[in-house]
Amino acid sequence: MPLKPPFSSLKAWLIDMDGVLYHGARPLPAASDFIHALQETHTPFLFLTNNATRTPAAYVQRLGEMGIRVHEDAIFTSALATVYYVNKNFPPPRQVLVVGGDGIRVDLEEAGYRLTGQADEAELVVSAMDTEANYALCAEATLAIRAGAPWVQTNPDRTFPSERGIVPGAGAIQAFLEAATDQTPIVIGKPQPGIFRQALTILGARPEETVMLGDRLETDILGGHRAGLKTICVLTGIASREQAEAYDPRPDWIIEDLRALLA
Numbered sequence: 001m002p003l004k005p006p007f008s009s010l011k012a013w014l015i016d017m018d019g020v021l022y023h024g025a026r027p028l029p030a031a032s033d034f035i036h037a038l039q040e041t042h043t044p045f046l047f048l049t050n051n052a053t054r055t056p057a058a059y060v061q062r063l064g065e066m067g068i069r070v071h072e073d074a075i076f077t078s079a080l081a082t083v084y085y086v087n088k089n090f091p092p093p094r095q096v097l098v099v100g101g102d103g104i105r106v107d108l109e110e111a112g113y114r115l116t117g118q119a120d121e122a123e124l125v126v127s128a129m130d131t132e133a134n135y136a137l138c139a140e141a142t143l144a145i146r147a148g149a150p151w152v153q154t155n156p157d158r159t160f161p162s163e164r165g166i167v168p169g170a171g172a173i174q175a176f177l178e179a180a181t182d183q184t185p186i187v188i189g190k191p192q193p194g195i196f197r198q199a200l201t202i203l204g205a206r207p208e209e210t211v212m213l214g215d216r217l218e219t220d221i222l223g224g225h226r227a228g229l230k231t232i233c234v235l236t237g238i239a240s241r242e243q244a245e246a247y248d249p250r251p252d253w254i255i256e257d258l259r260a261l262l263a
């Protein structure tokens with residue numbers, strides 16, 4: 001099933017995953033058909049997710065279970081964008097205290113950082129979504145930040161769409177640490193322009209011929225618009241039709257689900 005006009009004329013796609021392709025382990029309608037349509041027409045695309053809890057390899061496996069077969073290179077997470085940022089601004093070797101899941105931990109280690117759980121060793125603090133966050137680690141992070149360690153946050157999403165409904169996201173961890181430190185972190189991830197610039201570089205695409213497809217207005221749509229991309233808001237995730245229609249900047253297209261993109 002090919003893409004239908006006007007979507008078939010878009011040259012490159014940045015595609016959010018949570019709330020767009022799936023909710024938890026449940027694929028959303030036409031998710032695999034949509035990706036197949038892009039693959040059949042050799043249309044460049046990149047999965048651009050603010051979710052820093054998983055590695056690209058873990059995403060490849062999860063997508064594979066839904067009938068979507070892609071290479072690790074097709075996945076760009078806020079964890080990878082964060083590693084790119086800290087590599088440039090706070091290069092390794094350095095000891096990093098991470099409040100976050102496997103995705104950001106593995107990516108930092110592979111980039112040459114050493115992880116520590118001790119505030120007095122931490123030369124950098126990185127925070128992210130952490131489904132096993134505990135008070136003791138957050139206390140170490142607070143002590144490190146208060147002692148002057150630079151603080152980088154993978155992504156600002158306050159909430160996260162789970163199979164059971166909306167639960168705390170990375171931004172809720174950030175808010176917890178902000179309350180404890182009286183400081184704000186350097187934030188990576190959508191809607192910051194850096195991650196869009198990095199994604200366009202990877203795709204080799206120009207902003208005006210690229211589209212951002214996502215379900216969240218204040219990250220996908222705002223960030224895509226600011227980066228000069230076309231935007232599509234799909235209503236299978238966080239945003240409701242009322243919210244999408246009232247949002248400034250308004251998405252270029254608002255669709256019920258991915259079936260609306262196919263002929």
Ligand SMILES: [Mg+2]
Nearest residue numbers: 016018019215
């Ligand atoms: Mg999403």
